[in-house]
Amino acid sequence: MHPLLRMTVQRLAFGLLTLFAISLFIFLAIELLPGDLTEEILGQSATPETVAAFRRELGLDQPAHLRYLDWLGGALTGDFGTSLANGREIGELLAARFGNTLFLAAYAAAISVPLALFLGLLAALYRGSWFDRFVNVATLSSISFPEYFVAYILLLFLSVKWGLFPSIADFGSGADLGTMLYRTFLPALTLVLVVTAHMMRMTRAAIINLLAQPYIEMARLKGASPARVILRHALPNALSPIINVVALNLAYLITGVVIVEVVFVFPGLGQLMVDSVAKRDIPVVQAACLIFAGIYILLNLAADLLAIATNPRLMHGK
Amino acid sequence: MTLTDISRRGFLATGTAALALGPTALRAQAGPRRGGAIRIGHSGGATSDTIDPATYAAGPVVTAMLGGVCNNLVEIDAEGRAAPELAESFEPDAEARVWTFKLRDVAFSNGARLTAADVIASFNHHRGEDTKSGAKGLLEQVAEIRADGDRVVVFELTAGNADFPFVAADYHFVIMPDDGSGRIDWQAGIGTGGYTLEEHEPGVRIRLKRRDDYWKEDRAWFDEVTLLTINDPTARQNALVTGEVDIINGVPPKTVHLLGRRPGLSLVEVTGTAHYPFPMHCDTAPFDDVNVRLALKHAIDRQEMLDKVLKGHGSLGNDHPIAPGNRFHAADLEQRAHDPDRAKYHLKQAGLDSLDVSLSTSDAAFAGAVDAAVLFQESAGRAGIRVNVDRKPADGYWSNVWLKDPFAMSYWNGRPTEDWMFSLVYADGAEWNESRWSNPRFNELLVAARAELDEGLRAEMYHEMQALCRDDGGSIIPMFANYIDGKNDRIAHGEVASNRFLDGWKVVERWWAV
Numbered sequence: 077m078h079p080l081l082r083m084t085v086q087r088l089a090f091g092l093l094t095l096f097a098i099s100l101f102i103f104l105a106i107e108l109l110p111g112d113l114t115e116e117i118l119g120q121s122a123t124p125e126t127v128a129a130f131r132r133e134l135g136l137d138q139p140a141h142l143r144y145l146d147w148l149g150g151a152l153t154g155d156f157g158t159s160l161a162n163g164r165e166i167g168e169l170l171a172a173r174f175g176n177t178l179f180l181a182a183y184a185a186a187i188s189v190p191l192a193l194f195l196g197l198l199a200a201l202y203r204g205s206w207f208d209r210f211v212n213v214a215t216l217s218s219i220s221f222p223e224y225f226v227a228y229i230l231l232l233f234l235s236v237k238w239g240l241f242p243s244i245a246d247f248g249s250g251a252d253l254g255t256m257l258y259r260t261f262l263p264a265l266t267l268v269l270v271v272t273a274h275m276m277r278m279t280r281a282a283i284i285n286l287l288a289q290p291y292i293e294m295a296r297l298k299g300a301s302p303a304r305v306i307l308r309h310a311l312p313n314a315l316s317p318i319i320n321v322v323a324l325n326l327a328y329l330i331t332g333v334v335i336v337e338v339v340f341v342f343p344g345l346g347q348l349m350v351d352s353v354a355k356r357d358i359p360v361v362q363a364a365c366l367i368f369a370g371i372y373i374l375l376n377l378a379a380d381l382l383a384i385a386t387n388p389r390l391m392h393g394k
Numbered sequence: 395m396t397l398t399d400i401s402r403r404g405f406l407a408t409g410t411a412a413l414a415l416g417p418t419a420l421r422a423q424a425g426p427r428r429g430g431a432i433r434i435g436h437s438g439g440a441t442s443d444t445i446d447p448a449t450y451a452a453g454p455v456v457t458a459m460l461g462g463v464c465n466n467l468v469e470i471d472a473e474g475r476a477a478p479e480l481a482e483s484f485e486p487d488a489e490a491r492v493w494t495f496k497l498r499d500v501a502f503s504n505g506a507r508l509t510a511a512d513v514i515a516s517f518n519h520h521r522g523e524d525t526k527s528g529a530k531g532l533l534e535q536v537a538e539i540r541a542d543g544d545r546v547v548v549f550e551l552t553a554g555n556a557d558f559p560f561v562a563a564d565y566h567f568v569i570m571p572d573d574g575s576g577r578i579d580w581q582a583g584i585g586t587g588g589y590t591l592e593e594h595e596p597g598v599r600i601r602l603k604r605r606d607d608y609w610k611e612d613r614a615w616f617d618e619v620t621l622l623t624i625n626d627p628t629a630r631q632n633a634l635v636t637g638e639v640d641i642i643n644g645v646p647p648k649t650v651h652l653l654g655r656r657p658g659l660s661l662v663e664v665t666g667t668a669h670y671p672f673p674m675h676c677d678t679a680p681f682d683d684v685n686v687r688l689a690l691k692h693a694i695d696r697q698e699m700l701d702k703v704l705k706g707h708g709s710l711g712n713d714h715p716i717a718p719g720n721r722f723h724a725a726d727l728e729q730r731a732h733d734p735d736r737a738k739y740h741l742k743q744a745g746l747d748s749l750d751v752s753l754s755t756s757d758a759a760f761a762g763a764v765d766a767a768v769l770f771q772e773s774a775g776r777a778g779i780r781v782n783v784d785r786k787p788a789d790g791y792w793s794n795v796w797l798k799d800p801f802a803m804s805y806w807n808g809r810p811t812e813d814w815m816f817s818l819v820y821a822d823g824a825e826w827n828e829s830r831w832s833n834p835r836f837n838e839l840l841v842a843a844r845a846e847l848d849e850g851l852r853a854e855m856y857h858e859m860q861a862l863c864r865d866d867g868g869s870i871i872p873m874f875a876n877y878i879d880g881k882n883d884r885i886a887h888g889e890v891a892s893n894r895f896l897d898g899w900k901v902v903e904r905w906w907a908v
Contacts, residue, residue, distance in 0.1 A: 110789075118449070120792045123825050126527060127526075129524050129525055161443075169441075239636065243636040244639075246622065338626050
């Protein structure tokens with residue numbers, strides 16, 4: 077078996093084990109939270125009798141370990157059950173939300189990844205110049221502000237004052253791509269501002285680190301142009317850390333954007349998960365968490381595979 | 395005798411109309427017209443929402459179902475009267491114990507005619523062993539519901555209740571079709587209302603479309619209504635300002651002046667029944683001494699709290715839950731004011747030099763609850779009372795803190811009648827008697843007033859009960875809040891009801907586009 081293939085299979089197997097551990101952990105964590113779904117939904121109007129009837133209806137009067145095993149049995153056969161709160165199929169509930177989340181993440185990534193790499197390379201190339209400093213200050217400032225602050229500033233100017241973009245990102249069902257891109261521009265821009273700095277700084281640092289190496293000096297001495305030195309000689313060797321940080325940021329774009337969703341009223345997976353935790357809707361939380369965990373596992377695996385694939389020394393070891 | 399002419403809050407009518415109309419007054423007079431697709435930015439939605447009437451709570455689902463998709467037997471009109479809706483008329487017997495509702499001949503949106511069986515199934519959804527309904531307690535007074543032919547429903551109560559029509563107007567009791575087995579098929583989302591439910595994505599949006607064959611001719615003007623869940627108040631205001639939505643509810647008092655200044659937008663503000671009690675457990679030391687309760691009631695600075703927490707968008711409370719707009723509000727009861735000397739006097743009567751109490755609070759109780767608690771701490775300090783502000787997590791506040799801690803902040807949307815509010819929260823043995831108050835005279839009056847059909851006598855009894863609440867009760871009630879909604883100039887409306895926000899949650903059927 078090819079070593080890469082073997083690693084993939086191994087890692088996927090470990091990934092499944094991780095998912096199992098996570099599902100158990102999440103279940104226990106939600107059990108530890110005070111109150112359950114019936115009390116949270118009925119809120120101030122809960123009485124012992126109505127809570128008991130509600131629990132009977134949902135099977136929440138069963139002991140915790142039985143409920144977990146029941147859920148696990150379903151999950152192993154591909155049935156993630158129905159939402160306790162509104163009785164809808166988990167798959168149906170999550171599909172639209174997950175699609176929205178992926179769309180926004182892809183939109184933000186399509187802008188931020190090339191932008192970060194480009195700025196990082198330029199900053200490394202012109203290290204110490206006013207350009208380098210400007211890019212560093214600008215990106216570090218945007219990452220230092222809380223997301224909602226960046227979001228509100230963008231809203232204030234681009235939406236409320238100048239009226240260029242809508243303040244609500246929800247594009248409804250059946251919108252065309254142009255509308256979708258226009259409606260979600262502000263949240264995507266917010267995310268771009270938040271994630272660019274991290275990737276840009278890593279690109280710059282990795283390249284600058286390599287520029288001190290003797291083989292780069294050799295390339296310079298033989299008369300290669302600065303751009304060629306960076307793109308041909310330095311960049312391939314810097315890819316591994318860059319790929320890792322890009323993967324981390326992609327995972328963040330999918331799993332960590334609930335605040336942006338709230339500010340721009342965007343129906344993504346994050347909002348669904350926060351609502352479900354607040355209501356103790358365990359099957360939905362489980363499914364959302366497993367998706368998030370799966371994303372992390374897959375992106376990390378992809379990053380490692382790519383890092384190996386782009387490094388001949390690792391590809392053709394021994 | 396029919397009770398359709400029950401009139402209350404007469405004085406509010408003029409006040410709310412002046413507040414509500416504003417710049418659109420001229421156009422509003424042109425009268426409603428049909429048409430328009432509008433969007434409403436609504437708070438209180440969640441991905442866990444369902445259209446099951448048993449779990450309704452303030453949010454876009456109720457605004458869509460109560461005022462759009464469904465009707466009740468009775469509705470509360472803009473003047474706060476119980477007006478017949480699906481009931482053509484309703485009549486009590488001499489003791490107000492047996493109520494007879496005659497039904498209108500109308501059709502559900504699926505074409506089926508409304509019958510007594512539908513009404514019975516809709517009410518039974520909230521009764522019995524297996525219901526999880528938040529309105530179960532409200533129907534415990536109902537001994538039997540029976541049909542008298544297809545067009546008449548008779549409610550037999552365990553004891554007289556002159557206000558029973560108001561109960562039938564409660565938002566839980568929307569009428570849905572019977573599925574043939576005595577249960578309602580709520581999943582179908584079918585009602586007799588002016589709109590059909592086209593799309594419900596929980597916590598995101600609800601889309602309604604007008605029915606052409608609606609039985610009310612002077613209601614349901616919009617062609618299409620979309621209710622968007624926008625829980626973040628800032629996002630909701632932005633949506634109104636940028637024209638993304640036409641109407642929003644719940645404008646926070648802190649920024650209401652900014653919104654009112656913008657051209658093309660106007661505010662709809664009414665004095666409601668919502669209030670913020672600070673209940674003390676009357677069976678727990680030190681609150682079991684009425685002098686301690688009175689000391690705390692005098693130690694709070696109501697005016698300051700109204701000015702700072704609600705920015706003046708409300709009215710002063712007098713330690714009883716009956717709002718200025720209620721039918722039997724005791725307006726001549728002296729308004730209690732901040733008086734540190736009186737507080738000290740009552741402490742001395744209780745045999746104390748100083749007092750330490752712990753007040754549990756959280757913004758889950760209401761927005762600004764923690765600020766209000768800190769203000770109380772400050773004003774109580776002037777009377778030698780140390781209030782320890784104990785901030786609790788918002789998550790699970792209603793199940794873990796409220797009703798459990800001896801002094802914890804609370805919130806009530808209020809109820810349309812005195813009897814309802816008192817029975818729910820102040821009656822001896824009531825599930826939600828948050829102050830664990832038990833006053834024999836009060837409870838005696840409560841039962842007597844409920845069955846009394848003579849308005850003058852009832853007014854007297856409710857007056858005495860408000861005084862008892864104020865001078866003996868366990869709740870400090872510093873203020874009543876206004877309902878503040880916002881809209882743009884595309885939208886017009888008539889006189890606005892004050893029982894809930896968004897025109898008594900009936901915005902979808904009562905307002906129109908100009």
